[in-house]
Amino acid sequence: MNLHLSRRRFIAWSALAAAAGFARFPLEAAASAPHRVRPFALRDVRLKPSLFLDSLQTNRRYLYSLEPDRLLHNFRRHSGLEPKGQVYGGWEADTIAGHTLGHYLSALSLMHAQTGDPECRRRADYIVAELALCQDHSGDGYVAGFTRKNEAGEIENGRVLFDEIVGGDIRPASFYLNGSWAPLYTWHKLFAGLLDAHAHCGNAQALQVAEKLGGYVDGVFAKLDDDQVQQVLSCEFGGLNESFAELHARSGDARWLKLAERLRHREVMDPLVAQQDKLARLHANTQIPKLIGMARQSELTGDPEPAAAARFFWHTVVAHHTYAIGGHSDREYFQTPDSISEFITEQTCEHCNSYNMLKLTRHLYQWTPQASYFDFYERALLNHVMAQQHPETGMFAYMMPLMSGQARSFSKPFDDFWCCVGSGMESHAQFGDSIYWQGQDTLFVNLYIPSKLDWAERGMVVELDSTLPLGGTAALRVVETSARVPTRIALRIPAWAAGWMLKLNGRAVKAELADGYASIERRWRAGDTLNLELPLDLRLEATADDPHTVAILRGPLVMAADLGASTQPYDAPDPVLVADGDVLLGFQPQGEPGHYLAPTVTRPGPLSFAPFYAQHDRRSAVYFKLLDPAGWQEASAAKQAEAKATAQLDAQALDSIQLGDESSEKAHGLRSESSYDLSYRRRKGRDARTGGYIEFDLRSAPGPLSLRLRYWGGDYRRRFRILANGRQIAFETLDGNRGNAFVDVDYPIPATALRGKTLRIRIEPEKGYSAGPVFGCWLLA
Template identity: 55%
Template sequence: MSIGRRTFLKTGATLPLAALPAAARAMTAALPAKAKALPLSAVRLRPSDFAHAVEVNRAYLLRLEPDRLLHNFHTFAGLPPKAKVYGGWESDTIAGHTLGHYLSGLALTHAQIGCDDCARRAAYIIDELAACQTRNGDGYVAGFTRKRKDGKVVDGKEIFPEIMRGDIRSAGFDLNGCWVPFYNWHKLYTGLFDVIDHIGPNPGAMAIAIGLGAYIERVFAALDDEQVQTVLACEHGGLNESFAELHARTGDPRWLKLAERIYHKKVLTPLSEKRDELANIHANTQVPKLIGLARLYEITGNPAHGAAARFFWEQVTRHHSYVIGGNADREYFTAPDTIAQHITEQTCEHCNTYNMLKLTRQLYSWQPDGALFDYYERAHLNHVMAQQEPVNGGFTYMTPLMTGAKREYSAMDGEEFWCCVGTGMESHAKHGESIFWEGGDTLIVNLYIPADARWAARDAKVGLATAWPFEGEATLSFDALGKPGTFPVALRVPGYAASADLFVNGKPVTAARAGGYAIVERRWKKGDTVTIRLPLDLRLEATPGDGRTVAVLRGPLVLAGDLGRADGAWDRPDPAMVGTDLIARFRPVAMDKAQYETDGLVRPGDLSFVPFYRQHDRRSAVYFKRFTAAEWQVEEAAFLKEQARQKDLAARSVDVMHLGEMQPERDHQLTSDISYPVSYRGRSGRDARSGGFFEFTMAVKPGPLILQATYWGDERQRSFDILIDNQRIATQSLEADRPGQFFDVDYPLPEGLTRGKKQVKVRVVPHDRNSAGPVFGMRLFTAKPATTPAPTA
């Protein structure tokens, strides 16, 4: 994703002021060397979609029952639970992770709107956690579980004596039968620190953090460096950040030592050497590691830590991100600049963007640069704001960008508790956290969200009036200024803005420009205002690596073609844009809502375009292939040819199995073990993991038959067998050798396998330490008769 005409720290190092020309030094001097955001508690949002999101989220948080989230903590400490456990992930082996997010959500909401109910709930949870830790007697406190080989679910604490003996079994997310325990603790630590920072000093929270740290320290002390790396192969969140932060708060060097030891070499070393090896690794697993590394850089000054964080941010935002600012497909990074090949219903996990925005804030605090907030604004507005269902407060896991896909939100009753439910609780509690910043004596406006704020350094109350992003004007007012005087005010000029006009007290002024900002320095007094006017032009933006696949933006807003209600079906061809001057074919309809219509541009028919983030109950088209008129004729011909092929195949079909769909699987008597339904790119399918299988019946008829299976061509390496009535007919390997496409494999069946039968059993079995599939459907059809050459004269 392009972030505009500016670039950020290309070399990973700051250019010394002495190396700049004199004129440039004068301009740069007006921008502070470092910055920090005004406290969240100092900011109050004015009415807007952002303020509405905070209020909907507050209501959601208060519907949840703390004692249900505490169920496992109580139970495993030997205390009677006060309520039944929640369902979803809270009843699975990732149980307990939500409580940390919930503490953060409560604390942030208290800071953002002054919610006393939230503060009381947080205090209650801290007291209950302290009681659990005291009962355990060794610092341990957790709610996660362990699934034994016999299927019994027990206290997750059981794995740590095994690990300390060197019996370590990590499979990416599973550690000795426990799902991401260190990730789980990272969320708890963040919640404890957020309570302290946003509600107030809490000795109980610090005592829990130190006591738990001692337990974790003992686990790592029993391991050599190689064993530590084996443990870190399991997702561990930003546990390095947790102990860096504990060191910063206590001054105890033991926590810094532990934080430095939690360094996952396989991922972090290439990044510190500026090598992008992100393809095919789980995306959100990595981002918190870099946040932790950035925190260590702030504490230690180790330049390799800072360089890795900067390089990672650059690569992800420029080469691995979609137009809405999110990243990853099916939770994994793909090769750089291949976004156009991965526009699916499994794009843009919210946790990834939540963490990328955290990292962006860290980098910005080191060296203010408007390009960082060009990305922040885009991702915050178009992805985070799209992630919440704005009526009842559910959350998306993925935010799909595939044409016609609908958003799936978590249930209102809170019985799913995905990871993105947890980060959603936090994201929508703090929409005011990055609007106003200060550095030295400079007040900085980074986001144009209507709000009021207290600026303690100047004993000031400032207001920001704006209808951004629907109107391109914002006015900053000094409603109170206890310490008037001369100081700079810096207003961000986004990279996509071709111009910026500034007015002080209604009169035009010439502002200095530096680092992506218009800077006005003068003697300010109570009642003064400064207004910025920015053009919000329509533009097309190509995906990185593919200029033929484009999205439509207006200022910071991603616009989407409106394809109708989400509860309706979408089974039409993907719309495309045909012509030369494409932007000229857009006609404004309601500028105050950023709504447009096209005229003769889109095939097969014109569309209305609206802000993507507001499409919570609608289907959308975000990405479009663009063609000239001549190219479109060729495209249409190819489409008609494929339709004819599909029609012929349907006519010869004997039976079709739609794997991953409930009713077809029932109709075909599917049985399975360690096998799961999947959905990808609009197709349902099923996989089986090592030790598992899936099997189902299919109808047959006399004569030569072909079994056809459909696969995705970009799967990571795996191999498996296909059997008919327990006789192996094929061994299939998938090796990511057909990127960007589904493909079919035909398996001709020996007639002896089907002769005299009305149905057969198809069984799919993975090889040891492999997965089978996913298989996106199977079809049995008759072979075409052999063509007999015509006799010659």
């Protein structure tokens, strides 16, 4: 079936869907219009003291600590200029080098707009000038920091891969293109940084660099037919389509819009236009920027197809793939819809996903200003984004682990530079971007972040004070007015707030309630004050797939059990909620707001609870099984039986190795290449990437023997050979059809492979695939 819909077919589908009762998306589309409301420029909003201002200032200190010349190292080197600084480590020492510079340029530009900081603008201007110099030296518009590894394993200038591509040699993988780690993704970050410098720092040269680089990129794609373009787009390319749509909006050149529309990854976009959820097993953050680009294209062209895809994607992810904290993905991938309870692990919720979902939310809200969009925005901002940055060091977490007892891992200042470090620098530089929005004659207040808005165009100044998220009050005071001020102020009433109260100048007022907003219309005068009171009651939120797996929330905040310092190991059972009736009756306020003690309803013992976001240096529990006393006894017995079975297996094995455990691997003479230790669901393991291998020794004995390997049943796109003393004993394929559980597979070892007292096991992937991960290995008689 060809899922590519024409505009006419989409409109016809909408009518049919509405007639069939699937009315939400078509009706919402009909009520939508680009820029029905608009955000204020960052420069119009200044933050007042709060946890958000603290976070922004912490982030600014980190931005100051980075050296632009070190981030520019590869750009200068590969344009033929002498670098002025040593290249950083981590991802910046890999073939994805250069992505951080784009993030950094965006963060500096946003920080300048948010605070007026001249040093951030000076650094941004310096970087743009250096990029222009590199570009001029290349002579054809090319400028990049990424590299590529050739077939001989040598690192080369990244531009050689585009010479190959225009010649028809296209070798894509999910994250690699002709030996380079996501080069188009890296370019998207650079384009975004240049466009931010142009928008927020008024740097005209940034737009010139972007257009010249755009000319080079357009020249590459002009030499490819449509099938070749789709081959290239099968490798992660970020939101490069958004970059060219925005370049068109800034320059007015239709060339860039044509290219943006050509960068449509049909395999992903066509099902979304057709309103089909085929997200399972897709890398989550690879997709979201594409949808942001689709949303921007729709705003510029009025085409309903890309808008339909963006809207359906957002609703699908939020309703069916999102955890309590507002994030999504496990091990960076979407799982089957409504399966959250099965994927509460130590590798949940990549930060880049939430960063990009907030960007997408802003686009959709502009079309249809409904409070529900900012109910999600508030949840992800408070519970994921604010949890991602360490408040003292300013470092960032990649994943936000939700498995009980897990601790957050934060980046090092100069030796990681993950994607989430880059998106973290941006997230924590722009908290004022969505507090206030403007309609034709309405001031919308969507986030209760203490701040001051100067609406110069309408001659209005307001100040917002708030005790949220720990307290439940907010006050909006009109400071200055003019004859041009809007007559209506609309305050978002969060979905979690029941029994709210609104006062105007100290007196209770009955407000019009529509689309989630309490609106007051009047002629506003200086000194007018709106006071909003929002109750912060505890409530349970169950996962869609299991009513007995629950999270606890208080107002906008997810609560978490404090399981001890992150520096201390955790080996206790997962905590459980046990009660015959309302379990929340067992929670007692303790100390400062948002802190509770549960002395009787948690097992195996009493627990203290506090907001999840603030537990940066603690091990915590977010999700709990909610059981009655009998269910608790049954679950305890099952755990004991599982532990007994594991002990029996270890006892009967001739030998075993715990892959991923340094001491066990050393004891068994592990050798490997392109292989990584990991942990999943508290089990250590190891995988091998294409071109690599895993090899180790086991104590052997006369046969017959079998090798038992443990896998995660949901792993897929794994193809690998298993050899014993050089003889292949199996070719394994993991295709994700063995369930959401660990599975053990036994491989008989032929007598011809048994010799001596040692058995050398080798696991090597087929080219283009990974091997494992293997989470356990036993040699059995």
